[in-house]
Amino acid sequence: MSSVPETIEINREAPSDERKPYIAFEHVRKSFGDLCVLDDVSFFVYPGETLCILGRSGVGKSVSLQQIMGFLKPDSGKIIVADEDICGYTEAQMQVLRRKVTMVFQNGALFDSLTVGENVAFPLRERKELLDDQIQQIVSGLLEMVGVADTADLLPSDLPVGMKRSVAIARALSAQPEAILYDEPTTMVDPLISHLLGDLIQKLKKQLKLTSIVVTHDMRFAERLADRVLFLHQAKAHFFGTMQEMKESQDEIIRQFLELDALVLPKV
Numbered sequence: 001m002s003s004v005p006e007t008i009e010i011n012r013e014a015p016s017d018e019r020k021p022y023i024a025f026e027h028v029r030k031s032f033g034d035l036c037v038l039d040d041v042s043f044f045v046y047p048g049e050t051l052c053i054l055g056r057s058g059v060g061k062s063v064s065l066q067q068i069m070g071f072l073k074p075d076s077g078k079i080i081v082a083d084e085d086i087c088g089y090t091e092a093q094m095q096v097l098r099r100k101v102t103m104v105f106q107n108g109a110l111f112d113s114l115t116v117g118e119n120v121a122f123p124l125r126e127r128k129e130l131l132d133d134q135i136q137q138i139v140s141g142l143l144e145m146v147g148v149a150d151t152a153d154l155l156p157s158d159l160p161v162g163m164k165r166s167v168a169i170a171r172a173l174s175a176q177p178e179a180i181l182y183d184e185p186t187t188m189v190d191p192l193i194s195h196l197l198g199d200l201i202q203k204l205k206k207q208l209k210l211t212s213i214v215v216t217h218d219m220r221f222a223e224r225l226a227d228r229v230l231f232l233h234q235a236k237a238h239f240f241g242t243m244q245e246m247k248e249s250q251d252e253i254i255r256q257f258l259e260l261d262a263l264v265l266p267k268v
C-alpha cells in the first residue's frame, strides 16, 4: 500500500536550551478555499543564519514568506518573528515589524519613475530623521556595497535584471533590517549573476549578521548559502535540516528532487 510519506525530519522545533530562533513557524496551516497550501508546517531560523526554502512550483514557498511579512495570515498555528507571535498583529503593528524584517521581491518592486538613488533613499526619507547629505552618503555606501556604485542617477529600467536585484537589496538594507527575505533572487538571471548575488547575500550575512530566508529553485545557490534547508512537498515541511543531511537523505522524494536538479543543471 502506498501512502503519502510523513515528514522525514528531525528537530523541527528549536531546542529550548539554546539560542532563540529569530523566525519560527509552529504548526502553521494555510488554505485558500479548498486548497491546503501549508499543513502543520514547522521550522525555524536562528539569528544571523540563512534558511533556504526549496520545493517544486506552487508548493507554498512564497506564501510562507508572505505570512512572515504579515501580508497573509495563517489559518492556525503560530508565526514568531523577532521574538513575537505576529498572528494577531494589526496592520499598524506589522508596519513597525517590517522595519526589522524586509523582503526583496522577485521583480525588485522598485519605483520605475524614481532614480536608483531615490529608490534606495526612499526608506531613509520615510524615517524623517536624516539630513539630505547624510541620506546621499548612506545611499552611495549601500550602492557600493551591493556592487552597483555608479548607477545612482539611472532609472531602474536602464538596468539589467541582476543589477535591479542588487538595487532592490540595497533598498531593503537602507531600512536597516535585522532580517531579509529573498523571493527567488536568481530567477531570470544567468549563472554568473546568480553567483554574484550569492556572494552578495553571503557578504551581508557575514558583515551585517543578517538573518535571511531565501526562497529558491536553485540548488547550487542553496548549497552555497544555506545553514538549514526547508523542503516543502504536498503542503508539508517534508524535510528540515542541513544541506548535508538533505544530500545524504535516502527519502525517495528528496532523492527525486536532487536527481532531477542534477539532470537540469549538471555540475560543472
Ligand SMILES: Nc1ncnc2c1ncn2[C@@H]1O[C@H](COP(=O)(O)OP(=O)(O)OP(=O)(O)O)[C@@H](O)[C@H]1O
Residues within 6 Å of the ligand: 032, 035, 037, 055, 056, 057, 058, 059, 060, 061, 062, 063, 064
Ligand atoms: N492570495 C492567494 N489567493 C489564492 N491562492 C493563492 C494566493 N497566493 C498563493 N496562492 C496559491 O497557493 C499555492 C502556493 O503558492 P506559492 O506562490 O507560495 O507557490 P511557490 O511555492 O512560491 O511557487 P513558485 O515556485 O511557482 O513561485 C499556489 O497554488 C497559488 O496559486
